Amino acid sequence: MKKRFSSLIKLSLVALLVLGGFSGCTKEYYDVFNNTTVVGTELYNGYFTVRQNQWQWNAGTQRYERYEDVREIDEFIYDNGSITVSTFLLFDDGSEKQTALPYPQAHKIAPNVTLVENIGYEITLGNPTRICFFMQYLEGSNLVQTTDFLADYEFKVSLVWVEP
DSSP: OHHHHHHHHHHHHHHHHHHHHHTOOOOOOOOOEETTEETTEEEEEEEEEEOGGGOEEETTTTEEEEEEEOTTOOHHHHHHSEEEEEEEEEOTTSOEEEEESSEEEEEEEETTEEEEEEEEEEEEOSSSOEEEEEEEEEETTEEEOOOTTOOOEEEEEEEEEEOO
């Protein structure tokens, strides 16, 4: 019985050493935050206001457009960074909401007719890089040209990237 108990202890010790050897990697924890910012991460926020009278109708794309230069977007950020665009919506009670694009919203223009407004953006990489803010209106499945809902909009372009 003593021999069996001794063999069991030896076997247990060998198992512990083997398992201990496989778990010899130590966990290292790094403080990647510095004042609530991820260390090494860059951030840019650009704000663009488009007034009601600045929207231009593009017959080819059947939408209203406004182009702006965004020189901060280079090929590296375009390919490796994160680009998000949002707009600020104002309500009659004075409150404001920030919402990401694209943003569709519906307008009832007659008892059985709804007009869907789609606010979006496209980025064209170049020198300089350009962003196109656009508004499209759909009545049923048809794109329509209307100025009834054109308004002033403020857009926020946010870029996040890590320098190489």
